[in-house]
Amino acid sequence: MPKQILKAYKIRLYPNEEQQIFFAKSFGCTRFIWNRMLSDKIDHYNEHKTELKNTPAQYKKEFEWLKEVDSLALANVQQNLRAAYSTFFKSGFGFPKFKKKGQRDSYTTNNQKGTVAVTNNTVKLPKIGHINAKFPNKINGLIKSATISKTPSGKYYASLLVETVVEVLPKTGSNIGLDLGLTDFIVLSDGTKVANPKFLSKLQDRLTREQKILAKRTAVAKADQRKLSDSRNYQKQKIKVAKVYEKITNTRKDFLHKLSFNLIKNHDVIAVEDLNIKGMVKNKKLAKAISDSSWSTFTTMLNYKAEWYGKALIKVDRWYPSSKTCSGCGHLLTKAELPLQVRSWSCPSCQQKNDRDINASINILNEGLKLATLKTVGATGLA
Template structure:
C-alpha cells in the first residue's frame, strides 16, 4: 500500500561569495526579527498583561534593510514564534529564547509556483536563484519548503521538505524485542547484540586537545584586547573543533539511520522500552554515555520509519520489570536480587540461565505482543 508522507532531503550547497553574503543577511534578518518580536511581546505583556499580535511587516518601515531578504523567511519566523508561544502556554514547554549570532544560523522559505526547485547540479531559491549543489539522490515529489543553514564548520546545506509517496515494505512475519544498553547499543530478542560504537569516546582525546588549544587562543586574544572575530588563529582553531564535532555527529547519524532501517525492513513488529531518557541523563556518571548513544534519536527514527513503511512500533511501559522477569516462567526477582553489575542470573523457580540483556529483550517482545493484542494502556503504538 502507498501513502503520502513528508520527507526531508539534506543537500550540500556551494554558494558564491555574493550568495554567501545574501545568506548572511538572511540569517541576520530572521534572527533580528525573532528577537525584536519576542522582546516587544515581553514588554507589551509587562505593561498590559495581554499578548501583542505583531508581524514582520510592521517593522519594515523602520528597518528598511529587512526588505532585502525573502519575505517568506520573515513570515516563517512569525509562525515559529507563535508556535513556541503556544507550546509554552498549552504544553508547558520552555519559554522562547533570544537567538545568538553564529548559533544554529538558518532560515526557512516556502515553495510558491516553482520558486524552489532542483536541477542535476543546483538548487534554486527565492531572491537568489540557482546555487551550486551536490545532488546525491533523486528527489521525487512536491517541494513544500526549504531550510538553509550554515554549520559551525562553515558548510552550507539546504533541507528540502518534500511531499512524496512511499510503499509499505514486504511483510516478513518476524517480530523483535529491543533492549537498549551502553556496553552493547542494543540487544535483540533473537540473541543478536549490536556493539555501541561510542563515537564521542573514540575522539574524546582529540577533542580535548583541540578545545585546550582553542581556550589558549581565546586567552591570547583577550590579553591582546582583540575581538575573537578578528583573531585569525582563534577562528582557525574554532573550525578544527567544529569539524571534530561534525565528524562525530555525521558518523552517529549514519549508524542510527542504517540500523533503524535494517530493523524496520526485517521485522513487522518492533517492541522497545519507553525510557525516561531526560531523567536518566541527570545521572552525572551516565550522562555522557547515554548522550553519546543517542537513544532518543534512535527511537524517533524507528517511530517515523515504521509509520512510513507499514510496520508496527510498540513502546513498553518504562516500569515493566523486563530485566528482573524470567522469560521462561515469568518469575520476578526482587530489586535487591539483581543489581546492575549482575549480567547473568539463574532463575530460582525454573533454574533457567538468563543473560540479563537477552532475557530483557525477550520479555519486552512478549509484553509488546500482549499489549498489541489487548490494546492495553501499558504500551503506546507509535507506528
C-alpha cells in the same frame, strides 16, 4: 502498496561570494525578527498581561533592510515563535529563548509556484536564484519548503521537505524486542547484540587536543585585547573544533539510519522501552554516555520509518520490570535480588539461566505484542 509521505532531503550547497552575503543577511534578519518580536511580546505581557499579536510586517516600516530578504523567511519566524509560545503555555516549560549569532544559523522559505526547485546540479531559491549543489539522492515529488543552514564549520546545506511516495515494505512474519544499553547499543530478543560504537569516546582525545589549542588562542586574543571575531588564529581553530563535532554527529547519524532501517525492513513489530531519557541524563556519571548513544534520536527514526513503511513500533512502559522478570516462567525478582552489576542470573523458580539484557528484550517483545493486540482490538471496536 505506495504511501504518500513528507520526507526531508539534505543537500550540500556551494554558494558563491554574493550568495553567501545574501545568506548572511537572511540569517541575520530572521534572527533579528525572532529576538525583536520575542522581546516585544515579553514587554507587552509584563505591562498588560496579554499576548502581543505582532507580525514581521510591522517592523519593515522601521527597519527597511528587512525588505532585502525573502519575506516568507520572516513569516516562518512568526509561525515558529507562535508555535513555541503555544507549546510553552500547554506544557508549562520550554519558554522561547533569544537566538545568538553563529548558533544554528538558518532560515526557512516555502515553495510557491516553483520558487524552490532543483536541477541536476543546482537548487533554486527565492530572491537568489540557482546555487551549485551536490545531491546524495534523487529527489522525486513536490517540494513544500526549504531550510537553509550554515554549520559551525562553515558549510551550507538546504533541507528540502518533499511530498513523495514510498513503497510499503513486505511483511516478514518476524517480530523483535529491543533493550537499549550502554555496553551494547541494543540487545535483540533473538540474542543478537549490537555493539555501542561510542563515537564521542573514539574522538575524545582529538577533540580535547583541539579544544586546548582553542583555549590558548582565546587567552592570547584576550591578552592582546583583541576581539575573538578579529583573531584569525582563533577563528581557524574554532573551525577545527567544529569539524571534529561534525564528524562525530555525521558518523553517529549514519549508524543510526542504517540500523533503524535494517530493523524496520526485517521485522513487522518492533517493541522498545519508553525510556525517560531527559531524566536519565541528569545522572552526571551516565549523562555523556547516554547522550553519545542518542537513544532518543534512534527511537524517533524507528517511529517515523515504521509509519512510512507499514510496520509497527510499540513502546513499552518504562516501569515495566523487563530485567527482573524471568522470560521463562514470569517469576519477578526484587531490586535487591538483582542489582545492576549482575549481568546474568538463574531463575529461582524454573532454573532458567538468563542473560540480563537478552531476557529484558524478550520480555519487552512479549509485552509489546500484548499491547499491539490490545491496540488492534481497540481499533476494530471488538469487545
